[in-house]
Amino acid sequence: MQESVESVVNLLESYRGREKVIRTLCYGSQLVGGVLSQKTGDSSQLGKRLLLFSAQLSHCRTVLHLFDDLSMAAYSQSYGLGATEQDKVLRWMSVLINVADQLYYPCEHIAWAADAELIKVKSDKWWTLSTGLWGLSLLLGILRSLRTILTLRRKAQKCRRAAQEDGREGAVTVTVDIQRQIWGEFLNVLSSLADLSNAIHWMPPGFLWAGWFPHWLVGLMGTFSSLIGMLQMCSSV
Numbered sequence: 721m722q723e724s725v726e727s728v729v730n731l732l733e734s735y736r737g738r739e740k741v742i743r744t745l746c747y748g749s750q751l752v753g754g755v756l757s758q759k760t761g762d763s764s765q766l767g768k769r770l771l772l773f774s775a776q777l778s779h780c781r782t783v784l785h786l787f788d789d790l791s792m793a794a795y796s797q798s799y800g801l802g803a804t805e806q807d808k809v810l811r812w813m814s815v816l817i818n819v820a821d822q823l824y825y826p827c828e829h830i831a832w833a834a835d836a837e838l839i840k841v842k843s844d845k846w847w848t849l850s851t852g853l854w855g856l857s858l859l860l861g862i863l864r865s866l867r868t869i870l871t872l873r874r875k876a877q878k879c880r881r882a883a884q885e886d887g888r889e890g891a892v893t894v895t896v897d898i899q900r901q902i903w904g905e906f907l908n909v910l911s912s913l914a915d916l917s918n919a920i921h922w923m924p925p926g927f928l929w930a931g932w933f934p935h936w937l938v939g940l941m942g943t944f945s946s947l948i949g950m951l952q953m954c955s956s957v
Contacts, residue, residue, distance in 0.1 A: 736953070737953065739781065739784060740946065740949050740950055740953060741950075742777055742780060742781055742784075743781060743942070743946045743949070744943065744946040744947065744949075744950060745777055746774050746777035746778050746781065746942070747774070747938075747939050747940075747941075747942030747943040747945075747946055748939065748943050748946075749770045749771070749773045749774040749777065749939070750770070750771060750774040750935055750936070750938060750939030750942065751935075751936055751939025751940050751942075751943050752767075752770055752939070753766075753767045753768070753769070753770030753771040753773075753774060753935065753936075753939070754767070754771065754934055754935030754936030754937070754938070754939050755767075755936045756770065757771065757935065758934060758935075758936060771935060774939070782828065782832050783832070785825060785828055785829070786829060786832075788825055789822075789825045789826070789829075792818075792821055792822055792825060793822065795818070796818040796819075796821075796822055799814065799815070799818060801815060802814050802815055807867070807871065809867060810864055810867060810868065810871075813860050813863060813864040813867075814864065816856075816860055817857050817860045817861055817864070820853045820854075820856045820857040820860065821853075821857050823853050824850050824853040824854055824857065827846050827849045827850035827853060828846075828847075828850040830843075830846045831843040831846035831847040831850060834846060847922075848923065848924055851919055851922045851923060852923065854915075854919050855916055855919035855920060855923070858912045858915050858916040858919060859912075859916060861908065861912050862908075862909050862912045862913065862916070865905040865906075865908045865909045865912070866905075866909065868901075868905050869902050869905045869906065869909075872898050872901055872902045872905070873902065875898055876895050876898040876899065876902070879894050879895045879898065880895055904952065907948050907951070907952060910944075910945075910948060911944075911945045911948040911949060912945075914941040914942070914944045914945040914948075915941070915942070915945045917929075917933075917941050918933070918938055918941050918942060921933040921938060
């Protein structure tokens with residue numbers, strides 16, 4: 721029991737851990753609130769309160785993002801043009817993802833400041849731009865993960881052939897590690913697809929399925945993505 725409490729405390733004390741918990745609670749509340757509201761025809765007080773709670777947590781995340789620019793810039797600078805990446809396609813995908821992520825934050829900041837009436841501009845176009853950049857980053861991330869999976873599968877096949885021909889146990893161990901990496905990339909694809917579906921929903925009406933999702937479906941997609949993120953973070957510790 722004590723170890724579980726300490727694990728939760730350690731999770732909440734880290735910025736990334738706290739952000740993931742808030743994100744999971746935000747989408748989880750939207751999922752449950754949306755289901756209750758739909759079942760009772762918006763007459764459920766609990767459903768309304770959960771949706772309001774979700775909205776406040778979403779606003780909390782937006783405010784916390786005000787402090788993410790510097791860390792994102794440091795990461796982009798450390799990666800640079802991906803000189804250590806041997807695959808040129810993966811390299812430029814990663815560079816484009818970093819550019820999209822870096823531009824996402826100031827666009828979101830401007831949209832937030834406009835809604836807070838700190839600056840006199842319309843927030844709609846800035847929310848659309850930030851959502852578009854987020855969607856672009858997700859799409860590129862999906863393509864990068866798919867290419868990585870194909871590369872790892874080819875590598876795993878070579879290791880299996882080497883193990884069969886030479887009977888080396890080390891090759892089997894390497895194959896297990898590669899399968900673990902493939903599983904991680906597969907989870908990235910599932911998580912990004914769920915987030916991308918929500919990103920498209922939040923685009924202006926007329927763009928694919930923009931505006932079609934009910935609250936519960938947005939919450940379901942976000943909760944699914946968030947739980948994958950929590951799983952990956954806990955497994956990496």
